[in-house]
Amino acid sequence: MASIVGSLSTSHIPAIGGAIAKGLQNEPYWKPFFDGFDPAREWLAREKPDVVVVFYNDHGLNFFLDKMPTFAVGAAPEYRNDDEGWGIPTLPPFKGIPELSWAIIDRLVASDFDIVTCQEMLVDHAFTVPLKLFWPDGDAPVAVPVCINTVQFPLPSAKRCWAMGRTVGEAIAAFDKDLKVVTIGSGGLSHQLEGERAGFINKPFDLKFLDTMIDDPQWATQYSILELVEKTGTQGVELVNWLAARAAASAGPMRQVCRNYHIPISNTAAATQVLEAA
Amino acid sequence: MSPPHTIPGTTPFDGTMAQRGYALNKMCFSFNSAANRETFRKDEEAYMRAYGLNHSQAEAIRKRDVLGLLAAGGNVYYLAKFAGILGLDVQDLGAAQTGMTKEAFKARLVAQNAQPETM
Numbered sequence: 429m430a431s432i433v434g435s436l437s438t439s440h441i442p443a444i445g446g447a448i449a450k451g452l453q454n455e456p457y458w459k460p461f462f463d464g465f466d467p468a469r470e471w472l473a474r475e476k477p478d479v480v481v482v483f484y485n486d487h488g489l490n491f492f493l494d495k496m497p498t499f500a501v502g503a504a505p506e507y508r509n510d511d512e513g514w515g516i517p518t519l520p521p522f523k524g525i526p527e528l529s530w531a532i533i534d535r536l537v538a539s540d541f542d543i544v545t546c547q548e549m550l551v552d553h554a555f556t557v558p559l560k561l562f563w564p565d566g567d568a569p570v571a572v573p574v575c576i577n578t579v580q581f582p583l584p585s586a587k588r589c590w591a592m593g594r595t596v597g598e599a600i601a602a603f604d605k606d607l608k609v610v611t612i613g614s615g616g617l618s619h620q621l622e623g624e625r626a627g628f629i630n631k632p633f634d635l636k637f638l639d640t641m642i643d644d645p646q647w648a649t650q651y652s653i654l655e656l657v658e659k660t661g662t663q664g665v666e667l668v669n670w671l672a673a674r675a676a677a678s679a680g681p682m683r684q685v686c687r688n689y690h691i692p693i694s695n696t697a698a699a700t701q702v703l704e705a706a
Numbered sequence: 707m708s709p710p711h712t713i714p715g716t717t718p719f720d721g722t723m724a725q726r727g728y729a730l731n732k733m734c735f736s737f738n739s740a741a742n743r744e745t746f747r748k749d750e751e752a753y754m755r756a757y758g759l760n761h762s763q764a765e766a767i768r769k770r771d772v773l774g775l776l777a778a779g780g781n782v783y784y785l786a787k788f789a790g791i792l793g794l795d796v797q798d799l800g801a802a803q804t805g806m807t808k809e810a811f812k813a814r815l816v817a818q819n820a821q822p823e824t825m
Contacts, residue, residue, distance in 0.1 A: 443795070487783040492735045493724055513737040514790025579783055581720040622782040624773070625715030626800040627814055631821035654711040654718065662716060662782075692815040695796050 430528070430600050430607040433475050433705055434685070435677035436468060437613035437641075437670045439698040440484070440557040445516035448560055464688025464700040465561055471685045471702055472562060477610040479525055480571050481532075481596060482555050483672040484614035485578040487512070489552035496580050497544035499592060501536065502573035503529035507551045519556045525570040528603055532572060535599035541592055549573060554614045554666075561700075562612070576672065578615075578665055586656060587649040589668040593675030600676065613673030615666025617689075618659075619696035628661045629697045634689065637667060638701055643681040645674045663696070674703070681706050719781050727779020730767075733757035734784035743791050772802045 444461070447453065453462040489512050491497065503526050509519045536543050551573055559568040574596065577583055584592070593611075600609050617637065620628040640647035648656070648671060656665045674682075682703035689699045717723065724731075733754065736742045746753040754764050766774030770792065775785055782799075789799055801811040 488735055488781075488787070489738065493728060493731055493781075511738055511740060513743065513787030514795075579719065579781065580724050581718045620716070621786075621796050621799065622772075622776055622803065623715045623717060624803060625713070626803045627811060629815065629818040629821070631818060632823060632825040635823055636825050652711075654713070657716065657718065658711075658713045662718070691819050692812075695800055695815060697818070 430479070430603040430605055430609055432597060432600055432609045432611060432677045433477060434471070434610045435613065435673050435682065435703045436558075436562060436610055436701070437673055438558050438561055438700040439616060439693065439696055440554045440614045441694045441696050441698065442512070442514070442516050442553045442557070443694045445553055445557050445560065448564070449517045460690045461688070461693050461698050464686070464690070467686035468562060468700065468702045469564070471704070475608065475610070478569050478607040479528060479609045480559065480569050480612055481574060481600070481609060481673075481676060482558065482571055482612045482614060483574045483576060483593065483669040484554035484558075485666055485669060486575050487552050487554060487579070490550040491575070493580060496577055497575070498577045498584050499541060500544040500546055500549070500575040501529060501533050502546050502549040503533060504547050504549055507549055507555070507571065507573060509552070509556050510550050512552055516553060519560065520566065522551065522556070522559065522568060523570045525572060528600070528607075529572050531603050532596050532599040535602070536592070536595050539595045541595060558612050558614045574672070576668055578668065581653070583653045583665060584668070585653055586651060586668050586671055589672045590646060590649050590675045593672030594679060596672070597676035597678070611673040611676045613670030615669045616660070616664055617667060617697045617699045618661050618664040620661030621663055621695060623662070625661070627695055629691060630659055630661070630664070631691065631697060633659050634697050634699060638687055638689065638699060641670065641674055641701060641703065642684050645671070677703065678705060717776065723779050723781070725779070727763075727781060729758045729760065730763040730775065730778055730780050731784040733759065734780070734788045737787035737791060746791065772799055
């Protein structure tokens with residue numbers, strides 16, 4: 429049976445992709461962020477996962493407002509990155525694992541999640557940047573992308589994203605192949621790009637959220653989406669990706685392998701956290 | 707009924723905004739393509755007409771008015787592609803929306819480190 433050995437989450441700021449392409453990891457601005465990945469990569473080198481399930485939000489590469497799914501699951505043999513319009517280099521394609529994608533899809537629909545399935549799916553920086561951060565040599569394992577709408581309101585509630593993640597976790601646990609799986613939650617933490625409130629950051633909320641991810645992971649599901657926007661910013665709601673990834677890995681406590689929190693990268697309170705099965 | 711949840715300086719991009727901004731956002735979505743970006747650069751007016759932008763959307767594009775683009779239904783993720791054509795990043799946008807210089811906006815971000823550690 430497949431098993432989830434850890435949940436890894438990180439911010440996915442596009443400028444990170446630019447910094448990687450330019451080799452700026454040791455520059456004073458970037459070093460406090462990139463240094464947070466050393467213990468994560470050491471853990472991955474030990475655990476050697478076979479599969480990564482990435483919970484992320486598309487920012488207008490694969491999906492436009494003509495068709496905007498609340499939850500979409502990739503079921504492709506390969507996922508291509510492409511030009512997003514503002515200049516970070518396009519990465520080579522990522523390999524999929526369609527048989528696991530379909531096991532997840534079957535389980536989700538059987539559990540009343542009316543998802544969209546995608547046999548072709550472009551993946552944007554929210555998918556590619558975390559994989560490049562955790563596997564800088566480009567040797568990321570095969571992947572299943574799970575996309576959550578954070579573009580157009582109404583967004584799915586934090587509670588619903590948690591429940592969706594739990595069901596993905598059940599599908600993985602029931603998958604009849606001996607695979608080690610990690611989940612990734614992409615995005616956050618607090619930040620707001622638009623409006624007069626641009627630049628909003630909420631450090632005490634972020635630090636509390638990181639604490640609760642260890643042993644009280646449903647804490648943030650008490651809040652409505654608008655409450656989360658108020659507390660974390662319009663882009664801070666990306667923490668629903670973290671919740672889904674954490675839910676897939678375990679409903680109970682996990683052990684923290686490492687954590688990093690740094691203000692600011694771009695307009696964002698940037699965070700990275702690796703949790704392993706307790 | 708409880709009053710609607712309002713957040714200062716923030717307009718959630720909901721169905722009303724998504725309808726209002728559809729043409730503008732569709733144009734900006736097209737900027738994923740380098741060829742489309744080039745076509746826009748060569749003749750912005752013709753490009754805006756082709757996408758059916760309304761008066762307030764076209765005016766906000768002409769003036770590079772970020773808050774005007776948001777009010778006209780623009781969504782930040784698509785507007786970012788327009789900003790990319792202009793060579794602007796999200797800190798330029800942040801500065802423009804808050805009426806600060808970019809340096810002051812960046813300094814304000816750094817100053818957020820002084821926030822308390824606990825809720």
